[in-house]
Amino acid sequence: MKNVILVSFLVLIGIHSLAQQTDIKFLSGTDAANTVEWDFYCTDGRNSGKWSKIPVPSNWELQGFGTYNYGHDEERGKEHGLYKYEFEVPQDWKGKTVNVVFDGSMTDTRVKINGKSAGEMHQGAFYRFKYDISKLLKYGNTNLLEVDVAKHSSNESVNRAERLADFWIFGGIFRPVYLEAMPAVHMKRIAIDAKADGSFRSFIELNQSKADYSVTVDLFDLKGNNIGISVSKSVSKGETETWVEGQFDGIKSWNPEWPALYDIKISLNRNGQVIHELTERIGFRTVELREHDGFYINGEKVVFKGVNRHSFWPETGRALSEENHLQDIRLMKEMNMNAVRSSHYVPDKRFLELCDSLGLFVLNEVTGWQDGYDTIVGPKLVKETVLKDENHPSVVIWNHGNEGGWNFANEKGFHQYDIQKRPVLYPWLLKNGADTFHYPEFNQGIGRNVFGNDPFMPTELLHGLYDGGHGAGLEAFWRSYEASPLLAGGFLWVLCDEAVLRTDKEGTVYDSDGNHAPDGILGPHREKEGSFYTIKEIWSPVQVEPVTINKQWNGRLFLKNKFIYTHLNDCAFSWRAYKTEVGTTKKRLTGSGVVTNADAEPGETVRVTVDYGDALQEADIFEFTALNHEGSELYTWSWPVVQPKEIAQRSIIGDNTGQVSVEETDTNVRATANGIEVVFNKKDGTIQSVKNANGLVSLNGGPVPVGVETEVVETNWENSLDGHFQFVINYSKYPGQAVWKLHENGLLELEVQHISYMIGKYGGIRNIDYIGISFNYPEEKVEGITWMGQGPYRVWKNRTKGHNLGVWQKAITTP
The missing domain is CATH 2.60.40.10 (Immunoglobulins)
Structure with a gap:
């Protein structure tokens, strides 16, 4: 009887062990805030020629190694980074398929396990690649991982697409490295096309097929509740690919305003037992690009209000943390954006997961700044892009390079691998049904949008470097574009200033490579600038x-x-x-x-x-x-x-029962009231001095018109009928006329002609950068300013939105 019980117990263990998920073991840290130290050797530049330690993931320049270089060159930054790391592999992984996975490495990467090559060198910096190392591992023992990363690629098309780009070039393993262990027979790919109506198609690829199997699909909400009934499909022996289709009722579709997500579990079964199980977080949504009409998501016409975003942080380069991703997405949402373009490369997995859950449309871009990958490397990288990111509901468009950074021959890979058949766009081109022309001038944009015949969506709009504030001109552009039903949106250039911490310089130096690095809506550490609020108002839904x-x-x-x-x-x-x-x-x-x-x-x-x-x-x-x-x-x-x-009027203190006395000389007029004495220059009306009970007041020398050339035509003074002193200054142009008034209670008032009147009278002062009047006042005595009006940021004539009326105060800080 004991033997029977023992046999039954062993059978139960065997059945349970068949039901396996994919096991993940990180070799690096999970992100830039959670790293693991590896041994490191840099071949050139700072701290080269010796073994030391480096956190992974990271970019080696930010850790004190190698050479900084800001794109546009092939001469600098040719160092290699050599990495070593020892790791344990569980004994019970023997018999499984074990992959080592790299989520991003700049750029040519060779991998060895226990002294043996894991596979062919990978080229291309921003892509997930993996090697099956099952036969190279020592199970239940210590293993050695060796990685050789070359910042400069041996493939010239990779250098042209990535290194000659207009962004910082950082070397190193900058995204996580991990092991994934799967059953000997497993699903190597699941691609899911979940539509807004609850229908779905799933493409499933097995690594091998030596028996009859079945595949089961179950759907759960994020609380773990089962949605609908299971959908199953048989897979005959010898078949490694299959499709499963079905319908789930009562689901909520995904969109950025209501980003409803579900967990879909796909199980591979043999003889009624689960042998491999994978779960993906998905959203149900339908993407269409209708010819000569626009982009439709879930049957609703979409206007993308977006921004270009580099993966960047001043202290860590392209290696980012959870908080970095969250902060960027929250700030975009706060600006009332609904979309982001991943310029100019494929983003981190975690960034896309957060776009899924918080709600942003994503344009996912294969690298190629102004030159593209060849037909050797390019097709591999297109495939890697699609397979990594295909199930994210936030990814609604693929971008194939940027501004000439494409090879049309490689486009077929998107259509071959993407079962959702998302649109493939070419930023800057009118191609594949959408006009993405960059930096349209005002009339040019109207011409392409209002009088065009294709959906209009500049994938780069209003370059932040040149417009004096990123929101400048946005209202005029946007309101004119909205007049056309062909407006599909626009993506501002760019999210943040990209000044990097230079670890090779004394002190704390943040370098933007002159004006080459992007100048964005936010500062390097995501400080809000004035245009942040302009965009927030104009794009408010x-x-x-x-x-x-x-x-x-x-x-x-x-x-x-x-x-x-x-x-x-x-x-x-x-x-x-x-x-x-x-x-x-x-x-x-x-x-x-x-x-x-x-x-x-x-x-x-x-x-x-x-x-x-x-x-x-x-x-x-x-x-x-x-x-x-x-x-x-x-x-x-x-x-x-x-x-x-x-x-x-509220600032007038006291009553007006006093008296103003006036004395005149050949050059000046002295007016006194209630203990206040003001001396005016008769020639130009400027204040010569002001005295109160405490002595001289430092303010003098004004008003002096600034911003335009003008002359004082005449001055005159009088005691008005209501008792105050009045000094009038007439100008040849702006400000036309300025009037000083000294009231009986000692209040000194200056009234200047309104600018709108002056522009109407003197058309020649239309094209000006600034205009106003100035005074002399010792800078060291200025503590701050309090004003009632629009604030808290300065208002430009082409950026009047985004400011609120109030009483604002700013302290003056000196170096």
Whole structure:
């Protein structure tokens, strides 16, 4: 009886051991924030010629080795990095298929296991490649991994596509390295095409087929609940490829606004037992590029509002952490972007997983800056790109190179391997049904978009280096483009400034290679610049139609829904009214509330009414905020309730019962009131001196017009009928006229002609960079500035969006 029990126990163990998932064992760290030290030897440059240690993944330049070089060259950066690492392999892996996997290595990479070559050298820096090392391993024992990474490729097309590119060139193993162990018979590939209606097709490839098998597909939500019923398919002996098709009811489709995800489990069975099991996280969505129409995702026409993003961090180069990826995606979402272009190479796996879960459309790009891979290396890299990223719902478009960085002969690989048949675009070209022309000038863009016949989507738009702020001009471009149904979107160049930490220089030096490295919307460490808020407002999926708000306002706002998939009743809206305090940043809330009657489908405009009661009777500023269904701010708009002159009137202290006395000499006019003495130059109207009870005030020498050439035509002064002193300056051009007023209470006031009047009168001052008036004041005495107006960032004439009305304060910092 004991023997029977023992046999039964052994049978149960055998059955359980057949059900195997793929085991993963990291040899490196998982990302730049979690590394593992390997032995390292650099052949040239800094710290070369000796064995030391290096964290993996990393770029060796940032770790103190080799040579920094910013693209565009073939002469520098020819060092090799030699790596060694010892690792253990479990005894029970014997009999399995074991691969060593590299997710990214710059660039020519040779791999040895225990002194023997793992396979042919891999070429191309940004791609996943793997070797079957099952027969090279010592199971239950210590193994030696040796890797030779050449920064300069022996294939000239790789150098042209990658090293001659317009971005930093970093050497090393910069993405994770790991082992994957699978059963002797296993699924080597599962490709899934899950449509928005719940239907799916899955292509499954086995490594071998020496018996009859079956494949089972199960779907689960992210809480582990089974969705629908299993779908199964038989696989006959000798067949290594099969398709499984089916339908799951009640699923939610994936899109960036509602990124619904599921886990799909595919099991390989033999004799009713699971021998291999793989799980992929997927989204159900349908991608179409309709000729002479546009891009449709889930049957809805899409306008991509995106940005180009390099994998970059100043201290770690191309090796990134989880937090780096999260920060970039969150900032893009905060700017109301719905898309990102992975310029100019395939991104990290983790970045795409986060785009899946947080919601961003991705244009996934095979490298080739302005030259492409040949037909030897290129097809391999296209295949590696598709097989690595094919199941991510965020990946909706493949980009084949950039600005000439392609080889048309290699395009067929996308169509051969991608079962979803996603569009293949050529950034800069009108090809395959989409016009992706880069940096269109204003009229040029209108010509291609409004009068074109193909979907228009510049994959690089408004280069940040040249426009004085990345949001500059965006509103004019975008509003004109929106007039055409062919607008498919645009991708701003670029997300962040790419200044790298130079470990070869004294001190803390961040280098952007002059003005070569990208100049972005954000700083190197993702500091928000003024254009961040401009983009946020222009691309907000809720837009407020123009309105004047004052004390007599009827409370009506018109909200336009520019979401693609979201109803406005899924959003939240609130308002606030404030009264400011002159000379400080303090403000007092006079009223607040919510708006609940916003009911508009995508593309519709709805009128809402704000019940503000008497909140505006004391208020200076009215604010209105829109939140998305997750509670994140889309934008906060603000309006002045009263005019600036009314605000300025509050700064008049005391009464006007005093008297102004005036003394005149040949050159000056001296006016005194309430202990304040001001001396004006009769020739040009500038202040010569100001005194109060404490003595001289440092302000003098103005007003002096700046930004244009102008002359003082005449000056005159008088005591006005209402008792104040008035000094008038007339100019040949801007500002036309300036008027000094010294009131009886000692308040000194300057009024300058409004610029809009001057532009109308003097057309010759239209093309100017800046315009205003200046004074003399000792810089060392300037502590800061407080102003009421648009802020907190400076406002340019071509970047008026993204600023809120308020009382702002800035401290002046000196080196």
